[in-house]
Amino acid sequence: MNHRPFEDWMLEDLAMTAEQKRDLQSHLRTCTQCAALAGVNLALASARVVAPAAGFADRFQVRLAAQRQAQRKRNFWGFLILVISVMTVLSWLAWPILKVVLDSPVDFLSTWLSYLLSLWFWLQALGQAGSVLLRVIPTFVPPYVWALAAFALAGWSLLWVLSIWKLTKIPQGV
Numbered sequence: 001m002n003h004r005p006f007e008d009w010m011l012e013d014l015a016m017t018a019e020q021k022r023d024l025q026s027h028l029r030t031c032t033q034c035a036a037l038a039g040v041n042l043a044l045a046s047a048r049v050v051a052p053a054a055g056f057a058d059r060f061q062v063r064l065a066a067q068r069q070a071q072r073k074r075n076f077w078g079f080l081i082l083v084i085s086v087m088t089v090l091s092w093l094a095w096p097i098l099k100v101v102l103d104s105p106v107d108f109l110s111t112w113l114s115y116l117l118s119l120w121f122w123l124q125a126l127g128q129a130g131s132v133l134l135r136v137i138p139t140f141v142p143p144y145v146w147a148l149a150a151f152a153l154a155g156w157s158l159l160w161v162l163s164i165w166k167l168t169k170i171p172q173g174v
């Protein structure tokens with residue numbers, strides 16, 4: 001039996017002429033296969049797509065906005081508490097220094113100036129030593145050690161960048 005045109009008509013849901021409809025009806029009476037297909041087609045056509053309740057999208061938007069605002073509020077208070085606790089700890093740690101500064105500002109300034117000067121001299125000495133080392137070391141360090149060091153540095157930087165990227169990524173996924 002040839003089912004071809006009837007199957008196509010039903011599956012593609014085409015507009016049929018009166019003659020085609022008559023042919024289809026007479027074929028369906030004789031062919032159980034196409035009759036079953038017609039039954040499935042009818043069931044699919046009568047099954048309506050379930051629409052969401054009216055205003056669902058609006059309510060969802062409102063709830064989402066409220067949740068976001070609550071999240072922002074929590075973030076703000078968390079940040080404030082963090083800042084206050086850090087300030088408290090820092091001022092507690094820095095209190096002896098602050099006390100010295102308040103007691104004798106001139107002494108403190110001169111101490112700091114001498115400290116900065118010694119740091120400056122120390123850095124200069126370190127720079128000179130470093131430049132000497134850079135000139136001397138390559139003569140007795142094999143090149144593969146430099147390659148290894150460069151490789152390790154590159155891997156470490158990659159890890160560092162990745163971890164920063166991951167840390168900054170997490171809070172966005174709400």
Ligand SMILES: [Zn+2]
Nearest residue numbers: 003031033034
């Ligand atoms: Zn058929």
